[in-house]
Amino acid sequence: MMLITGGRLLDPNSYTFIPGELVIEGDTIVDIVAPDSVTREGKAIVDASDRLVIPGLVNGHNHAQTNLAKGLADRWTLESLLNQAPWTTGRRTLDDKYLSAAIGACEMLRKGCTASFDMFAEFPLPSIDGVTAVAQAYKDVGIRATIAPMMADRSFYEAIPGLLDALPAPLRAQALAIRFSPHAQSVAVCRELMQGWRFDRSQIKLALGPTIPHHCSDEFLIGCRDLGLELDAGFQMHVAESKMQAIVALKKYGKTLVAHLDTLGLLKPGFCVAHGVWLDDEDRSRLADHGCSVSHNPGSNMKLGSGLADTRAMLARGINLALGTDGAGSSDNLNMFEAMRLATMVSRVRGRDPDQWLSATDALRAATEGGAQALGFGGTIGRLAKGCKADVVLLDLGVPHYVPLNDPVNQIVHCEDGTGVHTVIVGGRVLLQDRRFVEFDFDALRVKAAAAVERLREANRESRVLCEKLEPHVSQYCSGLAATPYHVAGFCQH
Numbered sequence: 001m002m003l004i005t006g007g008r009l010l011d012p013n014s015y016t017f018i019p020g021e022l023v024i025e026g027d028t029i030v031d032i033v034a035p036d037s038v039t040r041e042g043k044a045i046v047d048a049s050d051r052l053v054i055p056g057l058v059n060g061h062n063h064a065q066t067n068l069a070k071g072l073a074d075r076w077t078l079e080s081l082l083n084q085a086p087w088t089t090g091r092r093t094l095d096d097k098y099l100s101a102a103i104g105a106c107e108m109l110r111k112g113c114t115a116s117f118d119m120f121a122e123f124p125l126p127s128i129d130g131v132t133a134v135a136q137a138y139k140d141v142g143i144r145a146t147i148a149p150m151m152a153d154r155s156f157y158e159a160i161p162g163l164l165d166a167l168p169a170p171l172r173a174q175a176l177a178i179r180f181s182p183h184a185q186s187v188a189v190c191r192e193l194m195q196g197w198r199f200d201r202s203q204i205k206l207a208l209g210p211t212i213p214h215h216c217s218d219e220f221l222i223g224c225r226d227l228g229l230e231l232d233a234g235f236q237m238h239v240a241e242s243k244m245q246a247i248v249a250l251k252k253y254g255k256t257l258v259a260h261l262d263t264l265g266l267l268k269p270g271f272c273v274a275h276g277v278w279l280d281d282e283d284r285s286r287l288a289d290h291g292c293s294v295s296h297n298p299g300s301n302m303k304l305g306s307g308l309a310d311t312r313a314m315l316a317r318g319i320n321l322a323l324g325t326d327g328a329g330s331s332d333n334l335n336m337f338e339a340m341r342l343a344t345m346v347s348r349v350r351g352r353d354p355d356q357w358l359s360a361t362d363a364l365r366a367a368t369e370g371g372a373q374a375l376g377f378g379g380t381i382g383r384l385a386k387g388c389k390a391d392v393v394l395l396d397l398g399v400p401h402y403v404p405l406n407d408p409v410n411q412i413v414h415c416e417d418g419t420g421v422h423t424v425i426v427g428g429r430v431l432l433q434d435r436r437f438v439e440f441d442f443d444a445l446r447v448k449a450a451a452a453v454e455r456l457r458e459a460n461r462e463s464r465v466l467c468e469k470l471e472p473h474v475s476q477y478c479s480g481l482a483a484t485p486y487h488v489a490g491f492c493q494h
């Protein structure tokens with residue numbers, strides 16, 4: 001048994017801090033007691049005096065394959081990012097896939113995040129070995145994950161109406177040669193993965209990740225829907241992330257992306273929209289009525305210039321709100337404290353009255369309980385409560401951003417940058433202590449990462465040349481599409 005003593009605990013009902021002790025047995029919080037009220041005998045003691053004790057943060061949207069690509073992009077839109085993906089994430093060996101996932105898991109653990117919704121991508125289709133390598137990385141580092149293999153049966157170039165025709169002929173042929181596998185193969189791999197899953201599902205589980213609606217044929221989406229229903233799997237999809245996507249939906253389906261997914265029967269509890277920047281009132285109603293979640297990823301949305309999601313409207317309509325970083329290829333860092341801070345900031349620049357802004361408590365709830373629900377771990381993580389898993393973060397009150405301590409929740413959201421994370425416990429195991437990894441050899445990853453990026457730079461040289469030739473054409477065409485006026489009832493974009 002373990003006893004976390006002397007700290008101030010985040011109360012899951014009032015979202016205030018109260019003195020108390022956590023009693024942990026195995027991987028579970030079995031009791032929360034008043035200070036010095038239970039015997040210490042026979043218990044491992046974790047001293048939390050001078051600490052704030054919060055549940056581990058939950059990252060609602062991420063991509064394991066992009067951790068080896070962090071820092072490559074600067075002034076890229078989402079469409080540029082997708083165009084450059086063949087070289088930024090291409091030619092990965094199985095070891096690279098493990099390595100990339102492990103680097104991300106370490107960064108999250110180091111910054112107080114203990115669970116992640118990971119849309120891990122492999123080209124041209126997911127593989128049993130690749131997804132297993134990513135799951136193994138999460139297991140070895142020790143944090144939880146819901147892994148949704150990211151899939152498509154249309155390439156980026158095929159998915160955007162008119163884009164191929166806008167490319168010069170020689171480049172068009174090369175773009176056409178970039179092909180994803182037929183959808184039946186991807187669905188078959190997911191079925192095999194789910195049926196043979198050898199990881200503890202309370203730590204690492206699988207979901208389905210058809211990436212973007214119009215990158216997937218309707219037959220593919222229906223195949224995923226049916227598999228999800230059969231095997232009770234959650235979903236994550238990028239939906240209405242950029243304005244161009246919202247415009248493509250109207251051109252292609254004559255309705256919004258959310259309306260299209262609703263028509264196909266994909267919306268259900270356990271369905272998580274990544275981004276949801278370009279949603280209208282009706283979209284939000286559909287998502288709320290089906291019990292869906294949205295992972296709001298403000299860092300990525302601003303870095304890629306995608307827009308500002310309306311989280312207040314989502315909450316008002318009853319959508320479960322999670323927060324995420326997105327992959328390191330777009331927003332670069334995996335810092336959930338930054339995601340919380342940016343989420344409150346973004347909600348304040350829409351011209352609304354202050355009582356409509358996201359509060360610090362709204363952001364902290366989204367980054368804990370909201371994320372837990374989005375990942376399919378609702379009620380078991382994201383709260384310091386009896387019966388929940390013992391995923392616990394101790395924040396050091398001795399760092400400057402807590403001096404003086406005026407309002408703990410406000411300071412966690414608006415002052416904490418991850419440097420206050422002192423100790424992280426996942427499922428009752430101390431994985432980070434005094435800011436150091438207890439079990440995992442992070443330094444060994446550094447050496448491997450340096451060698452891997454050197455090799456991958458060479459291996460992807462040709463692919464990079466092609467992507468860079470395509471870039472001005474893609475950029476010009478997509479910017480043109482995005483310049484189309486977008487008027488949908490209830491949509492408001494500043």
Ligand SMILES: [Zn+2]
Binds near residue numbers: 061119274326
């Ligand atoms: Zn993403």
